[in-house]
Amino acid sequence: MSALVGTGALIRLALRRDRVLLPVWVVCLAGVTVATGSAVGELYGTAESRALLATTAGGNPAFLALLGPLHDSTTAGGLLAWRWGVFGSLLTALAAMSLVTRHTRAEEETGRLELLGATAIGRRAPLAAAVSVSALACALIGAACALGLVGMGEGVAGSVAFGLGFAAVGLVFTAVGAVTAQLSATARTANALAGGALGAAYLLRAVGDAAGERGPSWLTWLSPIGWFEQLRPFAQERWWVLPLALGLALALVTGAWVLVARRDLGGGLLPTRPGAARAPRSLGSALGLAWRLQRGMLLGWALGMFVLGGVYGAVARGVEEMLTSNPLLAQLIARMGGSGALVDVYLASILGVVGLFSAVYAVQAALRPRSEEIALRAEPVLATPVRRTRWVAGHLLFATIGNAVVLAAAGLGAGLVHGLRVGDVGGQVARLVGAALVHAPAAWVVAGLALALFGLAPKLVPACWAVLVLLLVLGQLGPLLQLDRWAMDLSPFTHVPEVPGAEVSATPLVWLTVVAAALAAVGLLGFRRRDVG
Amino acid sequence: MTPAISVSGLIKDFGPTRALDGLDLTVRTGEVHGFLGPNGAGKSTTIRVLLGLLRADGGSARMLGGDPWRDAAALHRRLAYVPGDVSLWPNLTGGEVIDLLGRLRGGLDQKRRARLLERFELDPRKKGRAYSKGNRQKVALVAALASDVELLILDEPTSGLDPLVDAVFRECVEEERGRRTVLLSSHVLAEVEALCDRVSIIRGGRTVETGTLAELRHLTRTSVTAELAAPPTGLAELPGVHGLEVRGTRVAFEVDTGHLDAALGALVGAGVRALTSRPPTLEELFLRHYRDQPPVAATR
Ligand SMILES: Nc1ncnc2c1ncn2[C@@H]1O[C@H](COP(=O)(O)OP(=O)(O)OP(=O)(O)O)[C@@H](O)[C@H]1O
Numbered sequence: 153m154s155a156l157v158g159t160g161a162l163i164r165l166a167l168r169r170d171r172v173l174l175p176v177w178v179v180c181l182a183g184v185t186v187a188t189g190s191a192v193g194e195l196y197g198t199a200e201s202r203a204l205l206a207t208t209a210g211g212n213p214a215f216l217a218l219l220g221p222l223h224d225s226t227t228a229g230g231l232l233a234w235r236w237g238v239f240g241s242l243l244t245a246l247a248a249m250s251l252v253t254r255h256t257r258a259e260e261e262t263g264r265l266e267l268l269g270a271t272a273i274g275r276r277a278p279l280a281a282a283v284s285v286s287a288l289a290c291a292l293i294g295a296a297c298a299l300g301l302v303g304m305g306e307g308v309a310g311s312v313a314f315g316l317g318f319a320a321v322g323l324v325f326t327a328v329g330a331v332t333a334q335l336s337a338t339a340r341t342a343n344a345l346a347g348g349a350l351g352a353a354y355l356l357r358a359v360g361d362a363a364g365e366r367g368p369s370w371l372t373w374l375s376p377i378g379w380f381e382q383l384r385p386f387a388q389e390r391w392w393v394l395p396l397a398l399g400l401a402l403a404l405v406t407g408a409w410v411l412v413a414r415r416d417l418g419g420g421l422l423p424t425r426p427g428a429a430r431a432p433r434s435l436g437s438a439l440g441l442a443w444r445l446q447r448g449m450l451l452g453w454a455l456g457m458f459v460l461g462g463v464y465g466a467v468a469r470g471v472e473e474m475l476t477s478n479p480l481l482a483q484l485i486a487r488m489g490g491s492g493a494l495v496d497v498y499l500a501s502i503l504g505v506v507g508l509f510s511a512v513y514a515v516q517a518a519l520r521p522r523s524e525e526i527a528l529r530a531e532p533v534l535a536t537p538v539r540r541t542r543w544v545a546g547h548l549l550f551a552t553i554g555n556a557v558v559l560a561a562a563g564l565g566a567g568l569v570h571g572l573r574v575g576d577v578g579g580q581v582a583r584l585v586g587a588a589l590v591h592a593p594a595a596w597v598v599a600g601l602a603l604a605l606f607g608l609a610p611k612l613v614p615a616c617w618a619v620l621v622l623l624l625v626l627g628q629l630g631p632l633l634q635l636d637r638w639a640m641d642l643s644p645f646t647h648v649p650e651v652p653g654a655e656v657s658a659t660p661l662v663w664l665t666v667v668a669a670a671l672a673a674v675g676l677l678g679f680r681r682r683d684v685g
Numbered sequence: 686m687t688p689a690i691s692v693s694g695l696i697k698d699f700g701p702t703r704a705l706d707g708l709d710l711t712v713r714t715g716e717v718h719g720f721l722g723p724n725g726a727g728k729s730t731t732i733r734v735l736l737g738l739l740r741a742d743g744g745s746a747r748m749l750g751g752d753p754w755r756d757a758a759a760l761h762r763r764l765a766y767v768p769g770d771v772s773l774w775p776n777l778t779g780g781e782v783i784d785l786l787g788r789l790r791g792g793l794d795q796k797r798r799a800r801l802l803e804r805f806e807l808d809p810r811k812k813g814r815a816y817s818k819g820n821r822q823k824v825a826l827v828a829a830l831a832s833d834v835e836l837l838i839l840d841e842p843t844s845g846l847d848p849l850v851d852a853v854f855r856e857c858v859e860e861e862r863g864r865r866t867v868l869l870s871s872h873v874l875a876e877v878e879a880l881c882d883r884v885s886i887i888r889g890g891r892t893v894e895t896g897t898l899a900e901l902r903h904l905t906r907t908s909v910t911a912e913l914a915a916p917p918t919g920l921a922e923l924p925g926v927h928g929l930e931v932r933g934t935r936v937a938f939e940v941d942t943g944h945l946d947a948a949l950g951a952l953v954g955a956g957v958r959a960l961t962s963r964p965p966t967l968e969e970l971f972l973r974h975y976r977d978q979p980p981v982a983a984t985r
């Protein structure tokens with residue numbers, strides 16, 4: 153087919169460009185999977201501890217929302233599928249969709265694809281190549297995980313199902329990325345749309361999993377991440393779930409396949425309407441420009457985090473209910489400080505996840521100047537009287553205050569919903585917004601690191617994303633992997649007080665803020681001294 | 686009067702590549718100065734140093750009486766810049782970009798903005814990517830021309846413009862002549878010839894020639910072809926005559942402009958039936974500078 157001419161060459165080009173990135177994704181995901189598998193197997197070494205886990209965490213709506221159901225606690229593999237399945241699926245999906253937009257829309261946006269498109273390359277070749285490379289990455293991730301688990305001594309069927317499960321989620325989001333790359337004219341929007349789909353997939357299964365018998369548990373079935381859970385690796389695998397994922401991926405890729413021929417090179421399908429002939433009064437300063445460039449992302453994140461907070465908050469009460477239904481546990485908990493304390497522990501742990509997500513936003517916002525620089529849009533602005541520090545500071549405001557807004561939105565969502573259920577909206581909103589905001593200084597440190605790299609070594613800026621993945625793994629799995637204290641201390645989030653519940657001491661927060669400010673200052677100074685472009 | 690721009694011995698390295706290798710450039714206040722050189726000669730790099738975007742590794746640069754790196758923000762109030770690669774924000778309209786850049790520079794003349802939009806036939810309501818290359822260029826041009834500044838720094842401002850818009854651009858620069866200083870980097874020789882008071886030609890990061898076009902012309906040759914009554918005598922021996930071809934009574938040769946008089950004398954002696962003389966075209970002039978010199982070492 154002439155539309156596919158040159159696909160092979162493009163695949164080779166993509167593999168060459170990603171010769172570091174691809175192996176890093178595969179090795180890291182498989183490595184974390186195996187490490188978590190053996191750690192969780194050791195931690196719950198006895199049959200009793202596993203049974204206890206099954207009755208507590210397995211049936212608890214809060215844990216269900218966060219991690220999904222625990223189908224079989226008798227093997228390490230079964231425990232792993234519960235503890236790591238959802239987050240691992242999230243990361244695989246993230247890798248897949250970013251790979252696809254990177255090789256389709258981003259290339260088109262920069263005009264590089266036009267250069268290639270004029271050579272003997274078919275109209276659909278870039279899409280086909282990007283999808284192939286991403287599918288290959290998913291297959292490698294799945295295979296590496298499966299091999300690792302078999303090597304650990306887990307059952308072959310379960311290991312293969314686990315690997316295929318990750319690969320299937322990755323394939324679906326490969327296809328999602330392929331579609332969003334056709335819809336919008338910029339890679340940024342394409343990634344945002346795909347990210348929104350991923351967030352929705354996470355939330356749908358969170359609600360569905362926590363719903364229980366009477367609730368809308370079917371929601372899980374609407375989510376590709378839910379399909380991983382329903383595949384039930386290590387718990388009488390339901391292989392017939394896999395074709396669902398394959399079918400959806402195929403349908404979406406077909407959609408992208410059709411769309412790519414319907415649109416122009418460089419154009420999107422979402423219509424671009426004519427805008428204002430004159431700039432509004434607000435668009436007249438570096439800050440005004442930053443606001444204009446960042447407000448969409450801020451709004452999207454705030455909304456998403458509000459919903460996430462709401463879903464997490466909705467199941468907080470379940471922690472309590474479960475405890476009162478089990479008199480033995482209730483006694484135990486009462487001695488530990490009452491069921492209220494346990495709800496707080498749950499809320500603190502979900503706010504920890506929220507805090508990590510907010511750091512992703514903070515880094516995105518802090519790195520906007522870098523993407524402006526790469527796109528050659530920094531030059532015209534810096535050729536006006538705007539000072540370099542001013543220009544960056546405008547964006548930094550979003551990484552700091554914007555981050556606080558995003559956190560507050562999550563706290564508000566959780567507080568509203570949880571407050572409604574326990575009949576104390578005012579109190580819970582105030583408490584949870586405050587508790588969410590406590591994570592801001594830690595997110596600022598990550599944003600500060602991004603800015604320091606931007607100022608001192610702009611070529612290393614992509615390392616920020618690796619740092620974020622590392623922080624996610626540390627935060628989610630660090631205690632489980634029994635990492636050394638110093639390793640845990642590397643993460644700024646380790647130093648955040650576990651509120652609500654714990655005492656809030658100002659010292660770590662002040663220190664985190666100081667570190668963040670110092671990193672930002674280093675970045676600003678570095679940027680003032682270096683070449684632009 | 687101090688020159689608007691004076692650069693001497695400017696050096697800029699990008700890792701192992703030496704982009705500027707002792708470049709000199711003087712732009713007098715009020716003149717339109719052409720900045721020429723082959724691809725990769727260092728024009729855009731010089732301009733970026735002047736804008737304080739790049740930090741020079743050696744030499745000195747002064748612009749509008751200040752230091753381009755140290756006093757960047759203050760100097761930028763007094764200049765406008767059109768980059769070589771215009772990249773617009775995907776979610777901002779052309780009109781918004783023009784207003785934004787103008788306001789950042791400290792305000793722009795509304796009447797002039799409206800007039801320029803009309804003359805360039807630019808629709809200000811489209812968003813970034815919806816503009817063609819030429820129209821993106823127009824957005825940057827209108828933004829620069831509409832602001833009230835002393836110095837315009839234009840890096841290949843007409844690349845991608847159609848001939849009609851090109852003519853409008855020339856008119857605009859012509860109208861501003863004397864009121865503003867213009868540094869115009871360009872590959873379009875006709876444009877340079879039409880607009881520039883003086884030009885600097887650079888190559889491999891060094892200045893190879895600078896002066897008015899008349900001065901540069903003086904260094905070049907006029908080509909002459911003539912139909913004579915009789916075969917010429919003594920033409921070949923004259924100083925300054927090159928590439929003489931004689932076919933019967935037809936002659937063709939090139940002569941250094943300084944020796945034109947003697948050569949014509951020799952033709953008249955043989956009886957002139959028809960004569961065409963062509964002053965050196967700028968193309969020839971530039972090609973000589975672009976091509977003939979040994980390439981300056983670009984790598985240390
Ligand atoms: N950021 C950079 N990093 C490395 N090398 C660079 C960089 N910018 C410019 N150069 C090199 O410096 C030299 C001069 O480039 P410059 O862009 O100034 O040329 P130019 O005269 O503007 O050419 P053109 O007519 O093609 O626009 C070239 O050899 C180029 O490769």
Ligand SMILES: [Mg+2]
Nearest residue numbers: 728729730769
């Ligand atoms: Mg250039």
